[in-house]
Amino acid sequence: MIDIENLSKTFGARTLWRDVNFTVGSGEMLALVGPSGSGKSTLLNCLGLLDKPTAGTIRYQGKGLTGFGKSEIRRFRRDSLGYLFQHYALIENATVDENLEVAVKPRRSVRGNGSSAIAEALDRVGLAGRGKERILHLSGGEQQRVALARLMVQRPAVVLADEPTGALDDTNSTAVIDILRDMSEGGCSVVLATHDAAVRDRCDAVFAVHESSLVEASPRESISTQPAASSH
Numbered sequence: 257m258i259d260i261e262n263l264s265k266t267f268g269a270r271t272l273w274r275d276v277n278f279t280v281g282s283g284e285m286l287a288l289v290g291p292s293g294s295g296k297s298t299l300l301n302c303l304g305l306l307d308k309p310t311a312g313t314i315r316y317q318g319k320g321l322t323g324f325g326k327s328e329i330r331r332f333r334r335d336s337l338g339y340l341f342q343h344y345a346l347i348e349n350a351t352v353d354e355n356l357e358v359a360v361k362p363r364r365s366v367r368g369n370g371s372s373a374i375a376e377a378l379d380r381v382g383l384a385g386r387g388k389e390r391i392l393h394l395s396g397g398e399q400q401r402v403a404l405a406r407l408m409v410q411r412p413a414v415v416l417a418d419e420p421t422g423a424l425d426d427t428n429s430t431a432v433i434d435i436l437r438d439m440s441e442g443g444c445s446v447v448l449a450t451h452d453a454a455v456r457d458r459c460d461a462v463f464a465v466h467e468s469s470l471v472e473a474s475p476r477e478s479i480s481t482q483p484a485a486s487s488h
């Protein structure tokens with residue numbers, strides 16, 4: 257469960273968003289929508305402890321992050337957060353299997369049956385038998401699917417996904433959303449940023465960044481693709 261209270265982010269004189277409030281329970285999938293440049297990725301980065309909000313509180317399972325020291329933050333990111341971000345953070349020169357083994361190692365619950373969990377995850381993302389290939393020889397969409405397989409092996413409590421279908425065709429997009437949905441139904445909290453109406457329609461709640469505020473949107477509302485007006 258993630259609780260966001262009065263979160264704000266400014267860069268110099270520019271307010272990206274202010275007084276953002278929402279809750280994502282375990283088993284829920286929430287979409288962040290809004291124009292390019294409105295601050296969706298920055299909000300995900302703040303939730304993922306990769307950036308700091310200017311004001312406000314983020315709570316995971318009722319625990320405020322402001323009380324976390326550096327090593328607690330590192331441990332929390334490793335054990336509880338899963339990222340599906342545009343730059344994937346895969347080890348480019350290593351193989352697919354090696355990238356997934358890194359995700360298995362720190363997690364005692366998965367360690368016993370690591371290789372079967374890896375094979376199962378690769379099969380599910382349509383990359384069965386590709387474990388020995390190096391990441392840098394894969395296409396962008398294939399790399400994105402490896403990143404998703406890594407999440408399946410990792411089984412984090414919270415998944416943060418930035419444009420999870422951005423590099424994919426319709427068939428693979430549907431498969432990715434099915435997997436994220438399965439992960440949320442398995443108890444994970446999923447927050448994703450998307451421009452894809454098909455993704456938004458599969459989420460339990462939709463919030464739009466609009467004029468520096470986060471407003472709950474109807475699932476059928478069209479997504480503006482106009483650049484965000486900057487707010488000063």
Ligand SMILES: Nc1ncnc2c1ncn2[C@@H]1O[C@H](COP(=O)(O)OP(=O)(O)OP(=O)(O)O)[C@@H](O)[C@H]1O
Nearest residue numbers: 267272290291292293294295296297298299449451
């Ligand atoms: N460290 C920073 N310093 C100054 N401005 C920044 C910084 N990081 C992001 N921004 C600005 O914040 C704005 C929001 O960026 P962000 O990537 O969060 O938008 P987005 O809604 O995810 O866009 P897109 O849909 O195109 O991915 C951009 O104008 C960006 O230039």
